Amino acid sequence: MRKIENYVMGQWVACNGVEYVARNAVTGEVIGEVSSAGLDYAEILEYGRRVGGPALRAMTFRERGQMLKNLALYLTERKEIFYELSYATGATRADSWIDIEGGIGNLFSYASLRRQFPDKPYHVDGQTVNLSKGGTFIGHHIMVPRRGVAVHINAFNFPVWGMLEKIAVNLLAGVPAVVKPSEYTSYLTELVVRHIIDSAILPEGSLQLVTGLGRGILDHVRNQDVVTFTGSAATGKKLKALPHIVEESIPFNLEADSLNASVLGTTVKPDDPEFEIFIKEIHREITVKAGQKCTAVRRIIVPEHLVEPVERALADRLRSTRIGNPKAEGVRMGALAAHIQVDRLKKNLEILAREQEVVFDGSKELQLVEADPSRGAFVQPIIFRNNNPFKNTAVHEVEPFGPVSTIMPYKTLEEAVALVGLGKGSLVTSIITNDDKEATHFTLEAAHLNGRILVLNRRCAKESTGHGSPMPMLTHGGPGRAGGGEEMGGVRGVMHYLQRTAIQGHPDTITEITQIYQPGASRPEAEPHLFRQYFEDLKVGDTVYTHKHTVTEADIVNFANVSGDNFYAHMDATSLEGTLFERRVAHGYFILSKAAGLFVDPKKGPVLLNYGIEECRFTKPVYPGTTIGVKLTVKEKISQEKRSPDDIARGIVKFYVDVYDDTGESVAVATILTMVKKRNQS
Template sequence: MPAEPSTATLLIDGEWRTGPAAFEVVDPATLEVVAHAADAGPDEALAALEAACAAFPGWRATGSEDRATALRAAAAAIRAAAGPLAELMTSENGKPLHEARGEVMGSARMLDWAAEEGRRADGRVTPGNPNGPGLVLRTPVGPALAITPWNFPASMLVRKVGLALAAGCPVIVKPAEQTPMIGTELVRIINEAAALPAGVLQSITTTRPAEVVGALLDDPRLRKVSFTGSTEVGLSLIRSTGSRLRRTSLEMGGHSPAVVFDDADLPAAAAAVSAAKFANAGQSCIAINRLYVQRGALEAFLPLLLERVAALRPGHGADEGTTLGPLIDFAGLDKVERHVTDAVKRGAAVAAGGRRWSAEGAARPGLAGAFYEPTVLTGVDDSMLISSEETFGPVLPIYAFDDDEDALNRANASEYGLAAYVFGSALGRVWRAVEALDFGIVAVNDPAPVRPELPFGGMKNSGQEREGGSEGIDAYLETKSVSVKL
């Protein structure tokens, strides 16, 4: 039975619908119920796919300029609603309000970029042949499914939706069950501002993702899946293809390393490391999870970093001055504690934090969520759990290194290859590090390497294909060769 009369959070075939049940949406800082969402099942998902298939011919035939105009209108509408959207995101995700607003504004930029990429998704004419010309055409792959995460519930959703629509593909969105309301509202804004035909953009909220996604994957009419989430789930999507190939984009775990050379601007590097680690309480696939600092610079660098960490202010994301929100749930908190306990047991020292954050005396009463102090560990070695498992929380382990090759080899010694960071000033040394690191994204003296114009994605078990940049739209297009005999 529904928790209360179901909210109409399902967009199917141009209509907002309720589901057979509803589920509660909880503020992770207070554990209070802030909303209810429709809990869809396989029947609703297949109805959405039916509508997407019906809409595909018309949207495919819509001119790229018209699709671009629609996406630009949606970007403008998102900017106009940035304040309420940020508040909504904070209420169900927990991140500080300024981070949420930045994510919303970044989402609008992604739509603008997708609009332009759709206009440039052209083919080519090959050089002359005795038999006649050859053509290479780009065509939309077909109905797509976008599975989006809770940690960046706006940017990951909009990036996928924008590229799919720009390419001419109808898209069904499945937001994470922890953050369905921001996804629902973004779909509503895009659908209305872009005046999309019924079935071109649809959304399914659910607490049964395996059932819902499984029903769609079993249907050969679904031609594309774009997933952001855990490596375990992403690999299961690959295995689920069975005997039928389907285009699948995956953006999964990160366990990102950062290397600080002794010639780096140490105050700037400390500020950048703190920002890249503790944004969203460390719950980011590109958060720094392993920090390698050259031994000769460690004594000077550590106080600079600890000063930055000490300035972080845990609390409710909507409260002024908060810079660190809660973890999304207590399962995440348990993992953080397990990693810290294991590291200390094996010889690491706690330089800052190291325990659950007490909300006693906080600006807002009733903060019962999964808060953890921003934490720095020193004396960490590669035998500890935190060295091989992605923590996904506000804990930063520091490793000392002596020579560059050792640091880069240790940075690469992971099944993941999403993002890496390098801090240094010698151009040749930095460039050698960039070339040596086996990661899809390498940030040089930069804590924020995600931009619409750059392709986003990883190597190894961090994923396949790319989103963003001129490469992003390729995941939604098929290539067709045409030979003509004159």
């Protein structure tokens, strides 16, 4: 029988013994034996720290992001191989799309974030903090990769997405990973990892895989490591409370299955588009992945006068759903991912049935398509109704992890919020309403109970990603029962794998450490002019000191004529009483424009274009007769990759523009962004 192997310390390992026999969720046929018995987790984690960590930390954010992009492209070319095996998890093609291409999409998303980080192995965070009167002592923050490993313990329902959405973040941060998927579906994770390893895109040691139970994998984590867990709240809390996890202050992100809700707004009528949107969304959450999503809707919260219309409409839609072999034509819902999940679900259904009425039982109304219920892990959709959800509270405590949900009534929007709160914290709640005031009230009252709130209506439904779809650039997690954790979230997610450290010192020192010019640092005069230098030749801190210009009333009038800006403070000296100005003041944008005229070297050279301004401030009024000059300083350099072999090799240079007056005080400061050609075009 085939062994589902582990990839550890640079090799594929088939462990002795059998911890789990993986079976096809549709046919019951054996796929392989799973075991991680005997693995030396202390050595595995140390291998990641010793081999993978240094290799990733030697790369810049830009290089790590390009690595993720290359991996995403590589896996996309092979996705059909993954789809074919994914059917064995009971997933339909649409289900697998979420898992496989959704996971690959996370790689693409995090690859794109490379442009929001510096072309360095570390990140400079926030703004300079002045710590002294004379400006010779300042502070800043840098963020460096943690020198440990990310241990990801993932759930069975998304064997591909669960891995890729997490490693995309830690790899961009420069931290290696050890992934332990659920043994139930680890055979699909193993297949994807085999292709990742074969690609040789990731440095060795940056990704290891444990396919079995992984008992003892957390016994050897240390304070530089990060642990993430996705699964049941009970198991996650036990692991999070392990003594050495607490003792070592190890970051532990818990994302637990929660009792998510969807609320139909009070203003919705049965013939409104929102009513149909609501029914479609609930139906999708029940049938996609056979309801096996941590974000699935478990509680359907409806105005009391709409309970019966919702019940009828939802039942009608479920009756039209083809359920069975996910390879069969037209099948919309497949099986649970493993036979053991059927037994667990049945136990929870028994608990819920004691307090609630079954209003739709698919097992009595629907026939499986091309599937044998005695061999596959099939469960038909079940809808309960709870007429007194404030008294019969099992629905707020027990999660049936399958195609099951409960309809419950509410009288006021405050009651709806209270019902949401009885779940003690959710990953997501949606409200379907076209009344923006109602949406605002609900969102502000329920936000503290949720990691995400989706507002759906006719204006956004067509393009909405849906209740159950966490997005890479938004945070995923939730308070209370949902685990109290947070992952993804774009740049925010990357920060979880970085150590933020405050640094203090002289501006020259902080400039050298950050490779970003800090106000107060030395400004050696550039030779030749900065606009005559290629990207490689520019040095942070080098400065052009310009000629000076005395501002006149004619300047102000001419700029007003050209720009059309006739604001009274510039044009009407009789209207200045009660203002901050003593007399007519020059336009701030004239000052900035004149500064450009002073610092620009007009001849053709390495500077290709100016494409933006950041952090522009006008700090002091400039009156006619004031003489201004400019200090143009190289603030930061960011290399760019070539988009094609014929593309111009270039980088982005941020120049710090300091416009000062005849007293030496700054009157305007700005950061301009220029694209500068590289000397080396290879």
